[in-house]
Amino acid sequence: MLQQTPVVRVLPVWHEWLKRWPTPAGLAGEPAGEAVRSWGRLGYPRRALRLHAAATAIVQDHRGEVPDTYAELLALPGVGSYTAAAVAAFAYGRRETVVDTNIRRVHARLVSGVALPAPALTEAEMRLAAALLPDHDETSVRWNAAVMELGALVCTARAPKCAACPVRDSCAWLAAGEPPPSYVPKGQSWHGTDRQVRGAVLAVLRLAEAPVPPDMFQREPADLGFAPEGIGVPLAALHRLNSAPEQLGRALAGLLADGLAEMHDGGYRLPA
DNA sequence: AACACGTGGGC
DNA sequence: TGCCCAAGTGT
Secondary structure (H helix, E strand, O other): OOOOHHHHHHHHHHHHHHHHHOOHHHHHOOOOHHHHHHHHHOOOOOOHOOOOOOOOHHHHHOOOOOOOOHHHHEEEEOOOHHHHHHHHHHOOOOOOOOOOOHHHHHHHHHHOOOOOOOOOOHHHHHHHHHOOOOEEEEEEEHHHHHHHHHHHHOOOOOOHHHHHHOOOOHHHHOOOOOOOOOOOOOOOOOOOHHHHHHHHHHHHHHHHOOEEOHHHHOOOHHHHHHOOOOHHHHHHHHHHHHOOOOHHHHHHHHHHHHHOEEEEEEEOOOOO
């Protein structure tokens, strides 16, 4: 849930999930669509699908227990190098090189003296993080958490709180006179994109009690001749986008291809 | 290696 | 207001 999503926005959903599914077996025992529905508006709903798939793999391959090694975690759906290291370190106390966006930024400034880390994670960054990691297991876990928190709370992307930074005296970036970034980060476009249409379609499917016929996506609500049960609001939002038929088609095809939707009785629904 | 993939808070 | 960006991953 935390992948590319701020902690404060994850917390309420996370609490709900753990109340409903305290164990991997609980989640694995439900349809994948329930995971997507319960994901709510967290964003990147494919993560819900993968979390469900990971729960299933944990039940099938690990006796329902979340594995405790980096390699086994990495093999789970939706678990990449960051998540595998973070779970091994923070849940199991292992010494792992945890590198998230916060740690990357702290290292870039404090050690490398640049305003921002590279656009994509590099081998050099991993080597640096590994070299900085304390040898002792417990200390390494605290180190990972501390550097991550420093980045999240003090050494932030915009307007870093250098005056309040506990390690400002050893910051290479401050010492260099706070040089600006050497590149301009690529903005994520949104308005008018397939992503926006996918999001609007999925918002409809999350609330739908029955398969949604293609007509309902493509025609104005007024033309349907009736008020769609429960999905009027997201459906109106989708139509407001006024996307071209081919774009809507791409969005629907993409959702099917990703397993976020499936056809049933001639309509679209979340996966069973 | 570059790109696609959601959403909402903050400035 | 629009833009930036957030505990990344898979292709």
